[in-house]
Amino acid sequence: MNALVPLPVILPLLGAGLTLILSRRPRLQRAVSTTVLGVVVVVAAVLVLETDRHGPQVIWIGAWKPPLGISLVADRLAAIMLLVSAVVTFCVLVYSIGQGMTGDGHETPMTIYHPTFLVLSAGVSNAFLAGDLFNLFVSFEILLFASYVLLTLGGTGARVRAGTIYVVVNVISSTLFLISLAAVYAATGSLNLAQLADRLSDLPPAVALVLQLLLLTTFSIKAAVFPLSFWLPDSYPTAPAPVTAVFAGLLTKVGVYAIIRTQTLLFPHSPLTDLLLWAALLTLVVGILGAVAQSEMKRLLSFTLVSHIGYMVFGVALGTVAGYSGAIFYVVHHITIQTALFLVLGLVERRAGSTSLIKLGGLARAAPLLAVLYFVPAMNLAGIPPMSGFLGKVALTEAGLRVGTPLAYVVVAAGILTSLLTLYAVAKSWNLAFWRTPAQAHEMAEQLSDSERWQGSPGVVRHRGHVHVGSGTFGARELQEARSILDVDDTSNKDFHQLLEEGVLPTRLPRTMVGATAALVAVSLGLTVVAGPVFGYTGRAAHDILDRGVYVSSVLAGGSR
Amino acid sequence: MSSSLSLILAASVMISCGVYLVLERSLTRVLVGLVMLGNGVNLLFLVSSGPAGRAPIVGDDPTRMSDPLPQALVLTAIVISLGTTAFLLAMAYRSWQLAGHDDVQDDVEDAAIRRLAAADEASDTFDLSSEEDLFEGLEVAEEEGQRG
Numbered sequence: 001m002n003a004l005v006p007l008p009v010i011l012p013l014l015g016a017g018l019t020l021i022l023s024r025r026p027r028l029q030r031a032v033s034t035t036v037l038g039v040v041v042v043v044a045a046v047l048v049l050e051t052d053r054h055g056p057q058v059i060w061i062g063a064w065k066p067p068l069g070i071s072l073v074a075d076r077l078a079a080i081m082l083l084v085s086a087v088v089t090f091c092v093l094v095y096s097i098g099q100g101m102t103g104d105g106h107e108t109p110m111t112i113y114h115p116t117f118l119v120l121s122a123g124v125s126n127a128f129l130a131g132d133l134f135n136l137f138v139s140f141e142i143l144l145f146a147s148y149v150l151l152t153l154g155g156t157g158a159r160v161r162a163g164t165i166y167v168v169v170n171v172i173s174s175t176l177f178l179i180s181l182a183a184v185y186a187a188t189g190s191l192n193l194a195q196l197a198d199r200l201s202d203l204p205p206a207v208a209l210v211l212q213l214l215l216l217t218t219f220s221i222k223a224a225v226f227p228l229s230f231w232l233p234d235s236y237p238t239a240p241a242p243v244t245a246v247f248a249g250l251l252t253k254v255g256v257y258a259i260i261r262t263q264t265l266l267f268p269h270s271p272l273t274d275l276l277l278w279a280a281l282l283t284l285v286v287g288i289l290g291a292v293a294q295s296e297m298k299r300l301l302s303f304t305l306v307s308h309i310g311y312m313v314f315g316v317a318l319g320t321v322a323g324y325s326g327a328i329f330y331v332v333h334h335i336t337i338q339t340a341l342f343l344v345l346g347l348v349e350r351r352a353g354s355t356s357l358i359k360l361g362g363l364a365r366a367a368p369l370l371a372v373l374y375f376v377p378a379m380n381l382a383g384i385p386p387m388s389g390f391l392g393k394v395a396l397t398e399a400g401l402r403v404g405t406p407l408a409y410v411v412v413a414a415g416i417l418t419s420l421l422t423l424y425a426v427a428k429s430w431n432l433a434f435w436r437t438p439a440q441a442h443e444m445a446e447q448l449s450d451s452e453r454w455q456g457s458p459g460v461v462r463h464r465g466h467v468h469v470g471s472g473t474f475g476a477r478e479l480q481e482a483r484s485i486l487d488v489d490d491t492s493n494k495d496f497h498q499l500l501e502e503g504v505l506p507t508r509l510p511r512t513m514v515g516a517t518a519a520l521v522a523v524s525l526g527l528t529v530v531a532g533p534v535f536g537y538t539g540r541a542a543h544d545i546l547d548r549g550v551y552v553s554s555v556l557a558g559g560s561r
Numbered sequence: 562m563s564s565s566l567s568l569i570l571a572a573s574v575m576i577s578c579g580v581y582l583v584l585e586r587s588l589t590r591v592l593v594g595l596v597m598l599g600n601g602v603n604l605l606f607l608v609s610s611g612p613a614g615r616a617p618i619v620g621d622d623p624t625r626m627s628d629p630l631p632q633a634l635v636l637t638a639i640v641i642s643l644g645t646t647a648f649l650l651a652m653a654y655r656s657w658q659l660a661g662h663d664d665v666q667d668d669v670e671d672a673a674i675r676r677l678a679a680a681d682e683a684s685d686t687f688d689l690s691s692e693e694d695l696f697e698g699l700e701v702a703e704e705e706g707q708r709g
Binding site: 134138141145148149152155157160161163164165167168171172174175178179181182183185186 | 583588591595598599602605606608609610630631634637638641644645648649652655656659660665666
């Protein structure tokens, strides 16, 4: 059955070529991309069953003799990641077809969207399947390039601004990855993960530590672990809704996957447990404090995304079977939830013209289905029992308590605090956007702008277009620049109440969009129902990655070092 | 394993120049910096391949060959950096088209903080400041400035 392994990479790449040729025929293009991603879902499901029954599936591309060529490996961890990402990309694709991707005309050219989306999917699959570090690097580049294009679709001012930071940060992290590859090759003479697992343990501990830190830093940038997470909340919200959704769901999780893979396989008995625990703690707390302070729903969710990466890093840092099992379950849960929430926000934006909490109000009455679709995953994100978010957090808490070091206790406490603050943040957004009446929202928005206008600011001297504050001087140019940057919301200045009165909003949402979102919410709820078997599976996956022999021996059948 | 000191020196000089340029504000300079960084790292790969030797062709004595793998890796890296350069150039051009310059701009939070500093106000996230409100506050500030 190992012939199936390369399919999740090859099929989307072929599909990308085909859709590029078919760019003049949108209907055929849509048919090709949905078929391709549908098949990938089936292949991934079969791979999950196969790896669970018969152990890791390995294929050496081009039939080179084992230690030489490029290997693709699907073990339990890779297979489950592959399945979840395939399901999520499929739902997002259906959603974006429903949106038409022509809805906002020049901003989102349809012809480029489908091929790029398929390339992104191929890159993500390849990252999960990569059996050597260089292939992992190449797959990161594939998915990053697709993400550069998707993030700057249409090249509007806000997207170019956000895209610049995103691209530069990611190019630098790729450079860092290349440096670590050169260092690993110089130290060991191989880049194959299975071979490295053997050879790295022979190195002097100091050299191994340098390599480990290099790789960890690289992947932490991709995964948005706290000190390296600055780029994320700024770059994601400007992209089109389905793009933000798939980025939020998948791209950071690829980084988390790479951390799990390299930390377990290459550097077992890691001396960095405490460092990772600190990183988890800071990511959790700083991320959620950022979310609490936001008044824009997309930015709010981007900050919760950063924060909840901390849970996964926590699981990895513990280094026990329970910890890894919890982390893998949490990754699976979080991919579906975060994507579903961003898809709902896309619907909210379409229905109400904005996602700013100032302008919204009364959506629960205006669009009850939308309200339910937001409420369920939002509560799931916060970890309300009995949903999967709760189960994942309980598993991680249990794992942390069982390790029982003081620092682990602190992180467990921070995890619970984060969960409560997440509940606060999403409940606030629910109250403001869905529960109060549009008229209340309108009044509050008026009041806010009034108070801004009449509030005298003592100590500020305005003179010839300059503003003097203390010893600082701010010229008209700076003010204008600051204003142009702040003008991220392309929609009009009117709030939901005014738009309702004018009756310019669509009252019906496209069925495919709602359907795709509902399907993803259903998947996340289904995850709760089958949580038992899923935990069984993640437990076995955690055993596999801790007992490295399974991976190494199935990749290097014959034991060549 | 002995390695060439000149290669290491060249790589480190290129990487440090690259880092310096990446810290610049203009996107074109950042781009030049990224290219230098990339090329410096490519030299590192040559360092990691050990001493230079003859072309690796079947039939020759393997001990005298140079290691072909890092060179293959470098080729891939060069192709990728070509794509990155093209994309960043296009982006710098687009930024110039839109804004008249290609400076990397502040992110939204930084801009908000700068605006608050300019107006000498405390952060008011709790009562939900939105971009639009900030925007209006700014306009008022400027109008008054022009009058004064």
